[in-house]
Amino acid sequence: MFDKSELAFKEAYRYIPGGVDSPVRAFNSVGGVPPFIEYGKGAYLYDIDGNRYIDYVQSWGPLIFGHCNSEIEEAVIETAKKGLSFGAPTLLETELAKEIVNLFDSIDKVRFVNSGTEAVMSALRLARGFTGKNDIVKFAGCYHGHSDSLLVQAGSGAVTFGAPSSPGVPEDLTKHTLLATYNDLESVKKCFAQSDDIACIIIEPIAGNMGLVPATEQFLQGLRELCDEHNALLIFDEVMSGFRATLTGAQGITEVTPDLVTLGKVIGGGMPVGAFGGRAEIMAHLSPEGPVYQAGTLSGNPVAMAAGLASLKKLKANPTIYVDLGAKAKRLMEGFKAAASAEDIPLVTAVRGSMFGFFFSDREVRNFDDAQASDTETFAKFHQGMLKRGIYLACSAYETGFINTEITDAMIEETIIAAYEVMREIRG
Secondary structure: OOHHHHHHHHHHHHHOHHHOOOHHHHOOOOOOOOOOEEEEEEOEEEEOOOOEEEEOOHHHOOOOOOEOOHHHHHHHHHHHOOOOOOOOOOHHHHHHHHHHHHHOOOOOEEEEEOOHHHHHHHHHHHHHHHHOOOEEEEEOOOOOOOOHHHOEEOOOOOOOEOEEOOOOOOHHHOOOEEEEOOOOHHHHHHHHHHOOOEEEEEEOOEEOOOOOEEOOHHHHHHHHHHHHHOOOEEEEEOOOOOOOOOOOHHHHOOOOOOOEEEEEHHHHEOEOOEEEEEOHHHHOOEOOOOOEOOOOOOOOOHHHHHHHHHHHHHHHHOOOHHHHHHHHHHHHHHHHHHHHHHOOOOOEEEEEOOEEEEEOOOOOOOOHHHHHOOOHHHHHHHHHHHHHOOEEOOOOOOOOEEOOOOOOHHHHHHHHHHHHHHHHHHHO
16 A cells, blocks of 8 residues: 555665654654655645545645645746746745735735744844844744754743753753743743843744644733733744634734734745744844844745745635635534544544644643643554545644645545544544
8 A cells, every 4th residue: 555655765764864854754653654745636645656645734734725726836837937046036025025914914024034944033033133132932832943942842840941852952042942831821921030031922823733722812912911011022923824724814813913923834835935024113123124134045936926926816815715614624623523422532623714633632732731641642543544544634643734725525524434434443
């Protein structure tokens, strides 16, 4: 069933560390060998062994219109014919920037970069430069890319200055990172009691990297008030949730307005891209207007801009897309819940627009400790069983799934039927 992929993985392992270019792809947490993908079309992935899968990963979020969407594909091809990169301004950058600024009340200006990691790294530097402060507050379980100051782990106390969670990261680079508990305002207050040098709080308002765990409105309101009280900036990391939860991400759900926002994934339509933006007075501190330096040879790459522009225009022209995607995500999670309940297997679920998540747990998941208490062994069995039945889910219990416009009601039903079969297997 996976013979060619097994051989391909062995060969990749000889030349690429771990055989993959991003760790989660290695299937270490779910077992087995990752299928090597030959191509995608619509809602489906096809691997080199000829297996077909309903794809609920979608390149980890960007492909809201599925694989090989004709309009996005055409925009990419026509733009590529004019040149892949110039290292000079193009009209496409301004056009995409205008689309984003016009959609987000919190964004007056935006700068494009090449990845979500780069967007967050730059936003943090800007926050420090604007406030003249050094410390940042982040939350255990929220992933903001792999830049040094964000690769931290929790200590033994309720809140600590971060210790590096990866070799190669000096403690000096994480000593200004304070860790707090998601959806726990008291833990954030302890950070401010501990330091009067906090430049910003950064949060995924809809966390997607400890599984799907939304922040409560009360919690976000509390963060806004703390930032205002202590002259710190509030940064929403919407690399994943932007244009996914709603047309304006979490900001289409919460009444809280951040000072800076990071974006990615959907705004590139499948091409590598990231962006960060915010109030004009903050963005004016960015070079060449201001002293905070940031640059990138391929930033605003015309092919990525064209793909993102085509994607955003389609979303704006079809606002009911989110109603349909949300309904399908809800139906899918209701089906998973029913399948688990039929076998007395504890399962909790969450849905935000086209994003969905589930944990094998008997209690609500509100933070990373709750997520880590879930049954990851059962998740691995479930993942393996679903993959064998042609259902491609995220290969980690701490990732989020996605619905795209090409996924039909029939595909949702096929997935639910598979879930019933796998739950019976697990219980048996």
